[in-house]
Structure formats: structure tokens, C-alpha cells
Amino acid sequence: xxxxxxxxxxxxxxxxxxxxxxxxxxxxxxxxxxxxxxxxxxxxxxxxxxxxxxxxxxxxxxxxxxxxxxxxxxxxxxxxxxxxxxxxxxxxxxxxxxxxxxxxxxxxxxxxxxxxxxxxxxxxxxxxxxxxxxxxxxxxxxxxxxxxxxxxxxxxxxxxxxxxx
Amino acid sequence: xxxxxxxxxxxxxxxxxxxxxxxxxxxxxxxxxxxxxxxxxxxxxxxxxxxxxxxxxxxxxxxxxxxxxxxxxxxxxxxxxxxxxxxxxxxxxxxxxxxxxxxxxxxxxxxxxxxxxxxxxxxxxxxxxxxxxxxxxxxxxxxxxxxxxxxxx
Numbered sequence: 055x056x057x058x059x060x061x062x063x064x065x066x067x068x069x070x071x072x073x074x075x076x077x078x079x080x081x082x083x084x085x086x087x088x089x090x091x092x093x094x095x096x097x098x099x100x101x102x103x104x105x106x107x108x109x110x111x112x113x114x115x116x117x118x119x120x121x122x123x124x125x126x127x128x129x130x131x132x133x134x135x136x137x138x139x140x141x142x143x144x145x146x147x148x149x150x151x152x153x154x155x156x157x158x159x160x161x162x163x164x165x166x167x168x169x170x171x172x173x174x175x176x177x178x179x180x181x182x183x184x185x186x187x188x189x190x191x192x193x194x195x196x197x198x199x200x201x202x203x204x205x206x207x208x209x210x211x212x213x214x215x216x217x218x219x
Numbered sequence: 220x221x222x223x224x225x226x227x228x229x230x231x232x233x234x235x236x237x238x239x240x241x242x243x244x245x246x247x248x249x250x251x252x253x254x255x256x257x258x259x260x261x262x263x264x265x266x267x268x269x270x271x272x273x274x275x276x277x278x279x280x281x282x283x284x285x286x287x288x289x290x291x292x293x294x295x296x297x298x299x300x301x302x303x304x305x306x307x308x309x310x311x312x313x314x315x316x317x318x319x320x321x322x323x324x325x326x327x328x329x330x331x332x333x334x335x336x337x338x339x340x341x342x343x344x345x346x347x348x349x350x351x352x353x354x355x356x357x358x359x360x361x362x363x364x365x366x367x368x369x370x371x372x
Contacts, residue, residue, distance in 0.1 A: 115236060120233075122367070123229055123232055126371060127220070127228070129371070130371070132371050134367050135365070135372060143361065143364070154246070154350065157247055
């Protein structure tokens with residue numbers, strides 16, 4: 055196995071853990087809020103999901119920088135100026151800042167959850183969509199629109215499941 | 220670039236990123252009502268060591284022996300010389316905050332466990348310093364990617 059294949063496998067593991075962790079954190083949160091009380095077992099599930107998510111984020115960041123180093127040392131360093139890469143970096147920075155805002159309760163949960171889910175899925179889509187040829191600004195505009203679409207979807211799910219606000 | 224310098228560049232980037240990530244973890248943990256001191260102690264110690272290795276052993280050597288001779292002239296002769304004159308100049312001065320802020324945070328955590336529990340203000344201040352390390356670190360990481368990309372264009 056060469057370094058490139060190794061990095062792809064590690065990056066995929068990080069993505070699976072991160073996207074999966076974010077998805078299950080939201081599912082467990084919605085299920086926990088259904089009866090209006092978050093019980094200790096539900097708190098435990100949520101904590102486990104967040105731990106998996108953070109391990110995924112760590113693996114993703116380290117393997118991501120592994121890719122950047124690989125490109126730099128293989129003579130393809132010009133790719134480091136690719137707008138898709140910078141959009142992905144911006145989304146990861148927003149994801150990290152969002153985690154802080156949620157922790158200090160300075161962002162409403164409906165928005166924080168939506169930013170988290172959209173950022174994880176957005177970063178995954180940008181990584182997988184190799185042929186995408188878009189500017190930094192257009193990717194970020196699409197990302198912001200997607201955040202509000204996810205807000206709407208989560209609101210519809212809450213109404214359908216009769217989850218108290 | 221020689222294999223030796225390539226290894227130094229890899230160490231510089233990976234240890235720096237890990238150090239910054241760990242201080243992000245320190246800040247998040249300090250913001251909890253009941254932080255885990257076991258995690259805080261390990262994260263702050265390893266984060267500090269990561270930043271020191273990234274700065275002194277690898278980054279410093281790479282900068283002194285390679286950047287000035289091989290990378291700087293390429294950037295200055297290119298279409299965006301400001302990447303050196305503004306971004307690199309800023310990076311090579313602002314990064315100096317990191318090891319010292321990291322050392323300060325590590326000392327607060329290792330020597331003041333009781334005070335951190337009893338005084339929420341001290342805990343919040345330590346969280347702010349850790350958060351600052353992470354924010355400066357992210358800015359430096361982004362600057363590094365821009366510099367590397369410009370030099371290889």
C-alpha cells in the first residue's frame with residue numbers, strides 16, 4: 055500500500071466517524087427531547103456520539119494535512135490554492151467555532167445543530183465531488199443556503215414527531 | 220527538497236496541527252462545568268510539547284536552512300509577492316505567541332487545580348487563553364497553506 059492509499063483510507067475512516075457521529079448525535083438529541091426530559095442514559099448516548107464525532111474530526115484533520123503534505127512534497131503544491139480546498143477549510147473552521155458556541159450556549163440549538171450537520175455533510179460532499187468546478191464564494195453561498203434548508207428539515211421532523219420546542 | 224528537510228516539514232505541520240487541536244480540546248474542556256483534570260493535564264502538556272517541536276526543532280530549522288534560500292525568492296518573483304511580505308512576515312512573528320501562551324496555560328492547569336475548581340473566573344480566563352491559542356494557530360495554519368501553495372504554483 056502506498057502513502058496515498060493509506061491517507062485515503064484514514065480520511066474515509068475520519069469522515070465516517072465524523073458524519074456518523076454528527077448524524078447520531080442529532081438523532082439521539084431529538085429522541086431524548088421527545089418526552090421533554092433528557093434522562094441519564096440519553097445523556098450517555100449523546101456524550102458517546104460527541105466523543106466519536108471528535109475522534110472523527112481529529113482523524114480527518116490529521117489525514118487532511120497528510121494530503122496537503124503529500125501534494126506539496128510530490129510537486130503538486132499548486133493545488134493548495136484550489137478554491138474547493140479553501141471552502142472546505144472554511145467549513146471546518148466554522149464547524150470548530152460552532153462547537154465552542156454550542157458549549158457556551160451562545161448559539162440557539164436549532165441553528166447550532168443545523169450548522170454542525172450541514173458542515174459535516176458539506177465537507178464530505180466537497181471531498182467526494184472531484185469534478186466540482188466552483189468558486190470559493192459560490193460554494194460558501196450554497197453552504198449558507200444549505201444550513202437554512204437543514205433548519206427547515208429539522209423543524210419539520212420536530213413537528214412530525216411532536217417534539218416540544 | 221532533500222528527504223531530511225521533507226521529514227522536518229512533515230514534523231513541523233503535524234506536530235503544530237496536533238498541538239493546536241489539543242489546545243482546542245483544553246478550551247472546550249475548561250468551558251465545562253466539571254472539567255476533567257486528567258484530560259486537561261495531558262492535553263496541555265502534549266499540546267505544549269507539540270507546539271515546541273513544531274517551532275524549535277522542525278520549523279526553525281526548515282526556515283533557517285531552506286525557506287530563505289529556496290522558497291522566499293520564488294514567492295517574491297511571482298505574481299503575489301505580498302504572500303511573503305505580509306503573510307509570511309506576520310506568521311513568523313505572531314506564531315511566537317503560541318509556545319508562551321501554551322506554557323502559561325499548562326502551568327495554570329498543572330499548578331492551580333484547586334483554584335481552577337474554586338474560582339470560575341480563573342477557569343474562564345484559562346479557557347480564553349486556550350481558545351486564543353487555537354484561533355492564532357488556525358490563522359497560522361491557513362497562512363502556511365497559502366505560502367506553500369504560492370511557492371509551488
